[in-house]
Every structure is written in C-alpha cells, then in structure tokens.
Amino acid sequence: MKILVAVKRVVDANFRIRVKRDGSGVELDNVKMAMNPFDEIAVEQAVRFKEAGVASEVVAVSVGPAKAEDTLRQALALGVDRAILVQHEGRTEPLGVAKVLRALAEREAADLVLLGKQAIDDDANQTGQMLAALMGRGQATFASGIEIAGETVRVTREVDGGLRVVDLTLPAVVTVDLRLNTPRFAALPAIMKARSKPLAKLTAAELGLDLSPRLTVLRTEEPPQRQAGVMVATVTELVDKLRHEAKVI
Amino acid sequence: MTTLLLAEHDNTTLDPQTAQALTAALALGQPVHVLVAGTGCGGAATAAAGFAGVERVLLADEARYGAGLAEPLASLLIDLAAGYGAIVAAATSTGKDVLPRVAALLDVMQVSDVIAVEGPETFRRPIYAGNAVEIVRSGDAKLVMTVRASAFAAAPAGNAAEIVAVAAAGDPGLVRLIEDRSVASDRPELTAARIVVSGGRAFGSKAQFDALLMPLAVALNAAIGASRAAVDAGYAANDLQVGQTGKIVAPDLYIACGISGAIQHLAGMKDAKVIVAINSDPSAPIFQLANYGLVGDIFTLLPELTAALGPAR
Ligand SMILES: Cc1cc2nc3c(=O)[nH]c(=O)nc-3n(C[C@H](O)[C@H](O)[C@H](O)COP(=O)(O)OP(=O)(O)OC[C@H]3O[C@@H](n4cnc5c(N)ncnc54)[C@H](O)[C@@H]3O)c2cc1C
C-alpha cells in the first residue's frame, strides 16, 4: 500500500504575525517558517504505517516556493521515503493544490492520501475534501484515529457533537486532527540521511495545471484589538463588577 | 439568482447556527432557499421555514442523508446547484466537511469562515488564527461559502415558507457510518450559550475539572468549554475545545480558568463581550485581553465564586 502525504510550509505556529502597514498582506520577510503542525501529524501517521508494515512506501508532496524543499527534507528526516516538490511562487489555494494532489495521487497510484485538516496560515480547511471530490473517492475529515484493514480504512472523526467512526473503501482521503498522535522529532542521523533521499521537482504546468488564484485578496487588515480591563482583588469584587458594571449575570 | 443554504440539524432539531448563517445568506441580496437533508427531519424543516427571509425550504428526507455523510450530501447539492447562484453553510463540522467537496465538483474556490459580507462577491474572513483579516473577492461563476455563525445575529422568526420535497440524488456509497459517539450533555450548547466557563491545563485531572467547573456552570446556566491542553489531557471531551481548531464562541460572558491565553485559544473566544480570566500567574497573556482579571488559585477561587453566585437561576 502506498501513502501520499501533503505538507505545506507555513509560518511557525508560535510566531506572532504582523499585518503590513499598507494592507497588502502579512509580513513574511524574516519570519520563522515550519511544517504546518497538522501535516507533521499526517507525516507521523504515514511513517507509523510504514513501520508497522501496513504501508510499503510513503511519498510527501508540497506545492510551494523553492524553500519548501526544507519542509520536504524535514518530512524525509521523519521517515518519509521520497518527496515531490511542485514549485510555485506566490499564494496557493486549496482548489489548485487539490488538483496537483489528484494528478500525483493518480500518477503514483496512491491508496491513501493523508493531509492536515487545516493549514494554519489560510485556515481554509478545504484541500482534503476537494481532493476527495476530484478523485471521486470517500473522505474522512478531522481524524483522531486511523486503522487500515485490507481494502478498508476505519477513521474516528472529531465532530461538533463528539466522535464518529466511519469506514471508507480505499483509495480514500483522510485529513488529520491534533489528537491523532504526537509527532516525533527527527534525530541528527535521520536529518543527515534525508539529504540523500530522492526529491523530485516539477511544476504545475508540467502536470497541465493552472494554479492562478481564483480569489482576489483586496486587502489584509489588523483585527480589532481588545484592551486589557481591570484587575480585581477578590471574588466578591468580581461578582459585583459582573452584576453591576458589565451586567452580564 | 437564488441562494441555497444548507441547514445544520441532528435530524430532530435545527441547530441555531442555521439562523445565523441565514443572516449571512440574506446579505448576499438574493432570495434564500434552505435545504434540510436528513432522515425524519420534517421538524427541522418546519423550524427552518419559520425564519424571516426564507422563501422556500427543500426537504430531502431519505435514509442516506441521516448520517450526515459528506459524499451523498455533496451529490445532492450538486444536483440542485444549477438553480442557484450561491451555496452557503455554517462553518460547523458538517459544513466544513461537505461544502469544499461541492466547491471542487463545481470547480470553484470556496470562501471559508466568512465573518462579514461586504457585497455580493466581497467577504471578510480571518486568517492566521484571527491575527489578520482578509478581504477577498470571489470571481467564480458560483459562490460557495461557509459562515462563522458567531459573527452574525440570528435571523428573526415570523414566517411559514413553503416546504417542498426534493428527490434524492445518487449515493456513491464510499463511506459507511459505523458508530456515532455523540456526547450527551445537560449543559447548554457551547456555540449557543450566553455564558461559557472554560478550563485549561491547570485543573490537573478530569475529576477536578468536573468537580470545579460543573457547579459553576450550573450556577450561571453556562456551557462548559476547554483549552486544547485540557482536551488533550482527557479532562474534557473533544467537542468542548475552544479555539483556532475547535469551536468559535462569542458569548456575553467567557470565564477562562487556568488557561494561559495562547493565540490559538484566543482565536476561539476573543469576540466574547466580556472576558474574565482567573489565573495564578499575573503575567499570563490572557490578562491582556480580559475585561476582569483575578490572580489566584482556581482550586480556592472557583468554589468561592460558585458560592458567591448563590443557587442556580
Ligand atoms: C496548530 C495548533 C492548533 C491549536 N489549536 C488550539 C485550539 O483550538 N484551542 C486551544 O485552546 N489551544 C490550541 N492550541 C494549543 C495552544 O497553543 C496552547 O498550547 C493551549 O491553548 C494551552 O492550553 P492551556 O492554556 O490550558 O495550558 P497552559 O498554556 O499550560 O496554561 C495553563 C495556565 O494555568 C495557570 N495555572 C496553573 N495552575 C493554576 C492554578 N492552580 N490556578 C490558576 N491558574 C493556574 C498557569 O499559570 C497557566 O497560565 C493549538 C496549538 C497548535 C500548534
């Protein structure tokens, strides 16, 4: 069984981004970049399937600038066998990325495609669902458990009302949530070894695809900031403020 | 062209987020039809027909829609899509699951998590965990968007729109529901509650989380929320997580107890009208946006607070 895993290079989750003064976007110069945290979890899951003998090969794919090679090398250091970088400068959108992934899933004859549930930069939460639609296959989003048995993948999904367990016929698309696993750290020898693992580069045009964005970003703004209020010394004072000042209880 | 709103429901009751998403759908300036797809969901359809501004309710009452699976629902929406200029849903776990599938089949880019409709093609949406807001224009032939319900007021009641049955679409049969482990709770629903009391890692155990927060929630008739750390540690169920990757809430009052205030948590609650923070660390970031801050130990302060509020109202 072959697994394709999608990884996006994004601003590090611990970095506090700033909106550019002129409203043209978010400041991305000299900003710490990292693998999207959900994608680290997807990579970890794929590698565990490989280690358990369930998967024969794990291939990581990223659509992004030349620098996204770092993200793919990280995936290779974590145990992925091979990587594909689809080079694209500028913004990517879920629809375009889904088209690229569909083309590669077909070419690679992948049985399972793992993605993060959401990229923490655009917070779109779309790519996996779009990919499943384009492939004409089943999808299981927000996975906190994945088991493979023959031609079926059983997924526990985190949904608004609790948990739902679904069975999908392979090939299928699964997007992972935070509680699926805790990703490992790459050890130094693995990082060294990753440098010599295969990494192919191609462009969307070579796949016959056009990644021009469909949405036009007119402006990017700072959200309204909340001001800190007052400190209260006691519970009695707090209750008094909530009753008589804020009038919320 | 008419707008189609996908209703959120559990086959029995209509989720209040539908009425909030309706306000966003109406802001597109076109007539609105509401699709209620499920099994035995006639009551939810009647409820949907009662909201002002709804022109028609489409009812697809079929076993295949009962489990809320994305594949058959997307097929149905695609069957109906020709008659509509826009397809809208609340950004619930169902809306997020189904709508991108529909968008891809229509070859359009979805606009996710809309917080304001600026015009029929122009929308505001948060990015980077709400640390920036993007104003985007969709140039696609059809609009597909999910709506952050907490950003919109509920459409008022006062209507009895016609309810029309629609034929079921094909079911690709790719996914089967094996088990529904919905969590039953006697607390108000997190996204609908007027008051939310939320707990973090500081509670140390599920037993202490329940013992300290439950009486407080009862005294305030509040919903219970949690940080990711509290959910990861098993103190609270996953559907109580508030934040960038959990639920987005905007109650009148949010009481954060033993929560540090990481940006991912703030993303889910910073639009609350009044925020209270109780934390033993005076430099915890949560105090920077709390209206009222109280420094101290939750293990002594929360029982004190519950007692001070008096019996449940
Ligand atoms: C991709 C990604 C997505 C995420 N999504 C979310 C999300 O949706 N929601 C979310 O909440 N988090 C999310 N997180 C996690 C987030 O970054 C924080 O790790 C998390 O919110 C911390 O939870 P906490 O405040 O309960 O724990 P901590 O940060 O450990 O804070 C505990 C607080 O309790 C205080 N405390 C300790 N003991 C006491 C006591 N006895 N009395 C009073 N106060 C006490 C401490 O001073 C501290 O401030 C996400 C992270 C990532 C990377």
Ligand SMILES: Nc1ncnc2c1ncn2[C@@H]1O[C@H](COP(=O)(O)O)[C@@H](O)[C@H]1O
């Ligand atoms: N440019 C990209 N390259 C590779 N994978 C991506 C890219 N964009 C999104 N993805 C994948 O799709 C998931 C969801 O992203 P999104 O739909 O943008 O929130 C991510 O967690 C990744 O797994």
